[in-house]
Amino acid sequence: MAAIELRGAVKRFGPITAVDGLDLEVPEGICLGLLGPNGAGKSTTMRLLTGQAIADSGELRVLGHELPGDAKAARAEMGVVPQLDNLDVDVTVEDNLAVYARLYRVADVGAAVDRGLDLARLRGRRREAVDKLSGGMRRRLLLARGLVHEPKLILLDEPTVGLDPQIRTELWTLIDDLRTRGTTILMSTHYIEEAERLADEVAVMDKGRVIARATPAELIAAHAGTHTAEVYGPPERLTEVRAVAEEQGLAVRPAGPAIAIVGSERAGDGAVPDDAVIRAASLEDVFVLLTGTDAE
Amino acid sequence: MTTPTGRRLRRLEPAAISGVMSREVANFRTYWKGTTFSSILEPIVYLIAFGLGLSATLVDEVNGVPYVQFVGTGMVATAVIFSSAMPAMFGTFVKHRFQNTYDAILAAPVDVEELVSAEMLWIGARASVYGCVPLLVTIGFGLDPAWGMLLVPIFCFFTALGFAGFGVTMAAIVAKIDQFNYVTALFVTPLFLVSGAFFPINELPEGFRILAQLNPLHQLVELVRGGAFGYDEIDLIRFAGLVVFAFVMWRIAVNRMEARLID
Numbered sequence: 001m002a003a004i005e006l007r008g009a010v011k012r013f014g015p016i017t018a019v020d021g022l023d024l025e026v027p028e029g030i031c032l033g034l035l036g037p038n039g040a041g042k043s044t045t046m047r048l049l050t051g052q053a054i055a056d057s058g059e060l061r062v063l064g065h066e067l068p069g070d071a072k073a074a075r076a077e078m079g080v081v082p083q084l085d086n087l088d089v090d091v092t093v094e095d096n097l098a099v100y101a102r103l104y105r106v107a108d109v110g111a112a113v114d115r116g117l118d119l120a121r122l123r124g125r126r127r128e129a130v131d132k133l134s135g136g137m138r139r140r141l142l143l144a145r146g147l148v149h150e151p152k153l154i155l156l157d158e159p160t161v162g163l164d165p166q167i168r169t170e171l172w173t174l175i176d177d178l179r180t181r182g183t184t185i186l187m188s189t190h191y192i193e194e195a196e197r198l199a200d201e202v203a204v205m206d207k208g209r210v211i212a213r214a215t216p217a218e219l220i221a222a223h224a225g226t227h228t229a230e231v232y233g234p235p236e237r238l239t240e241v242r243a244v245a246e247e248q249g250l251a252v253r254p255a256g257p258a259i260a261i262v263g264s265e266r267a268g269d270g271a272v273p274d275d276a277v278i279r280a281a282s283l284e285d286v287f288v289l290l291t292g293t294d295a296e
Numbered sequence: 297m298t299t300p301t302g303r304r305l306r307r308l309e310p311a312a313i314s315g316v317m318s319r320e321v322a323n324f325r326t327y328w329k330g331t332t333f334s335s336i337l338e339p340i341v342y343l344i345a346f347g348l349g350l351s352a353t354l355v356d357e358v359n360g361v362p363y364v365q366f367v368g369t370g371m372v373a374t375a376v377i378f379s380s381a382m383p384a385m386f387g388t389f390v391k392h393r394f395q396n397t398y399d400a401i402l403a404a405p406v407d408v409e410e411l412v413s414a415e416m417l418w419i420g421a422r423a424s425v426y427g428c429v430p431l432l433v434t435i436g437f438g439l440d441p442a443w444g445m446l447l448v449p450i451f452c453f454f455t456a457l458g459f460a461g462f463g464v465t466m467a468a469i470v471a472k473i474d475q476f477n478y479v480t481a482l483f484v485t486p487l488f489l490v491s492g493a494f495f496p497i498n499e500l501p502e503g504f505r506i507l508a509q510l511n512p513l514h515q516l517v518e519l520v521r522g523g524a525f526g527y528d529e530i531d532l533i534r535f536a537g538l539v540v541f542a543f544v545m546w547r548i549a550v551n552r553m554e555a556r557l558i559d
Contacts, residue, residue: 103401
């Protein structure tokens with residue numbers, strides 16, 4: 001049984017179609033990265049899965065529960081880590097965990113709190129108010145709160161957005177541990193590195209639909225080939241190089257001050273200048289080619 | 297509704313409601329001192345200013361009741377509306393718009409009806425305690441204790457439930473926090489001024505007297521005075537009216553919050 005099944009899900013907000021006939025299946029035990037630019041419909045998809053948004057049409061099933069009718073039962077078995085920190089800042093670390101253990105009907109609240117404190121590595125600060133914690137500690141606590149009932153499925157909505165690299169790496173380690181233990185994870189992100197590092201499979205989402213899905217390596221092979229050539233120089237030169245490459249049917253994308261010729265191993269004579277920097281093709285190349293949006 | 301582990305999930309589950317209330321209790325432990333201090337000090341200041349000040353200069357008694365006791369019993373209603381409608385309005389708005397608390401709660405197996413019910417019950421319980429403070433202070437100012445006063449927390453509870461529902465509804469409707477100024481000016485202040493807390497409403501023009509009968513705070517004031525000075529048969533109808541008020545506001549609050557919280 002798939003942990004998540006969406007068939008033709010549509011969600012509109014007035015004239016805007018945030019989710020547009022989305023088909024998505026997440027098998028049990030994998031980490032699926034939902035990668036897409038801002039406004040691709042990732043957060044709306046997450047809200048559909050928790051019953052906080054109701055689809056205008058389509059079929060949604062989470063852990064065997066039909067949504068929206070059985071959303072409450074589905075939520076009892078899944079954990080959610082939101083994009084924004086919504087901890088109770090005046091309340092102690094342990095009370096933050098205890099409240100959610102009760103909300104999730106955990107039988108042994110004390111044990112759940114201890115487990116959460118261990119996961120967040122905050123045992124020594126259990127009686128401190130949350131507003132005394134650093135940003136990284138708060139983020140770990142937020143993750144521990146979403147896992148306080150040991151859910152089968154966890155939804156991570158942009159789990160490391162706005163965090164500095166050190167905290168991001170810490171969280172990646174925690175998420176990777178969960179994946180190793182067999183928890184099904186659906187993680188929305190617009191960070192390429194996060195998807196590459198954590199996801200077994202990546203679904204690229206744009207304009208409310210999944211436009212490509214495979215393992216990171218398969219996506220790269222299918223859409224970007226093996227190598228990418230980055231060419232630096234003044235704008236006039238880059239325009240010339242781009243024109244030659246595109247004449248040969250190669251995909252070219254902007255890459256900061258340079259242009260990137262994707263699939264450069266297929267380039268004919270003269271398409272890739274001698275001074276180009278050749279590197280392995282990346283998920284970022286795929287993302288930009290498919291969505292037309294610069295990656296982060 | 298049953299989860300694969302066999303746990304039944306129904307509407308208005310006590311576990312969901314107590315879970316949400318436990319969050320309120322955890323937060324309340326961080327600010328109860330200030331709230332309690334002001335809830336005790338305010339009636340003392342009012343009683344000194346209105347009760348002793350006015351009774352010494354302008355009004356000695358109303359309907360045979362010393363003015364300080366008339367105001368003291370009336371101030372229960374003031375305490376109830378200010379400890380129910382106001383925290384419901386501002387608390388709900390802040391938790392929803394600024395703290396994103398409801399997103400976290402609704403990601404757990406809690407629905408909007410349970411969330412709103414728990415918030416209202418907590419505010420009702422708190423206001424039923426704080427509502428009694430002016431009565432206790434008035435006893436300190438010479439009001440004789442009476443057995444009928446034991447029912448006052450129940451009257452306060454149902455009135456506070458209704459005004460908590462009103463506050464939650466307003467929080468779901470307004471677009472900006474500043475708009476609570478309109479709500480306060482148009483509803484809260486007139487309701488407590490024409491509740492009969494500070495002067496008897498039979499002194500008002502007929503139109504106002506009729507409107508006052510529709511004011512739940514006026515019914516509360518009459519019930520509290522009944523508790524202090526003796527109940528009438530009509531007080532049963534007054535109490536039934538407060539229960540209906542609480543029920544209607546609960547359903548409206550749930551409806552408006554569902555529209556606000558579920559896309």
